[in-house]
Amino acid sequence: xxxxxxxxxxxxxxSCGICAQxxxxxxxxxxxxxxxxxxxxxxxxxxxxxCIGCGQxxxxxxxxxxxxxxxxxxxRVKILPPHGSDRSGLDERSWAExxxxxxxxxxxxxxxxxxxxxxxxxxxxxGERCSLSQELxxxxxxxxxxxxxxx
Numbered sequence: 370x371x372x373x374x375x376x377x378x379x380x381x382x383x384s385c386g387i388c389a390q391x392x393x394x395x396x397x398x399x400x401x402x403x404x405x406x407x408x409x410x411x412x413x414x415x416x417x418x419x420c421i422g423c424g425q426x427x428x429x430x431x432x433x434x435x436x437x438x439x440x441x442x443x444x445r446v447k448i449l450p451p452h453g454s455d456r457s458g459l460d461e462r463s464w465a466e467x468x469x470x471x472x473x474x475x476x477x478x479x480x481x482x483x484x485x486x487x488x489x490x491x492x493x494x495x496g497e498r499c500s501l502s503q504e505l506x507x508x509x510x511x512x513x514x515x516x517x518x519x520x
Contacts, residue, residue, distance in 0.1 A: 372442050373422040377413050378434040384411040391429035396420040442469045446505050448476050449512040451490060455481040467505065474501040476511045491516055 375388075375397070389397045396419035399411040413426070413435070427435040443466040448459055458479045459465050465479055473492055482490070487501075493512040494503055505511065 373437040374420050374440045375426050375435045376438045379412055381432055381434045383432055387429050388413050388426035391425045394419055394421055397426050444469050444507040447510040450480040451513045471505050473503045
């Protein structure tokens with residue numbers, strides 16, 4: 370699934386701030402960059418989680434430097450990977466961002482589990498056993514376990 374979000378042509382932006390004022394949900398602000406006096410020091414900055422994709426910022430820009438582009442909508446899921454998997458796609462609490470509509474198989478790809486290891490795993494979503502084709506939703510907890518996990 371996709372939604373529209375603004376992208377900025379910073380080279381032609383005149384730092385007027387009209388776009389930030391036009392945003393109905395305050396998802397756009399102005400950030401400082403460079404040294405005051407030597408460079409323009411305010412540039413639009415998007416808070417992606419807050420943007421609703423309405424396009425008010427693009428329509429209000431007097432320099433026409435904001436374009437609305439299709440971007441993939443992301444969801445956060447918690448992944449409990451099996452021992453020895455690649456955790457680099459997860460944050461420190463095992464959360465990952467995946468495109469909406471992703472399946473358990475996509476989560477498995479994210480942790481780069483080998484096919485040989487994947488065949489041995491049991492899979493659960495929110496504590497219920499499931500298949501690799503199970504669609505995931507925002508906030509789901511995905512667990513990958515070997516049939517015998519010790520104890």
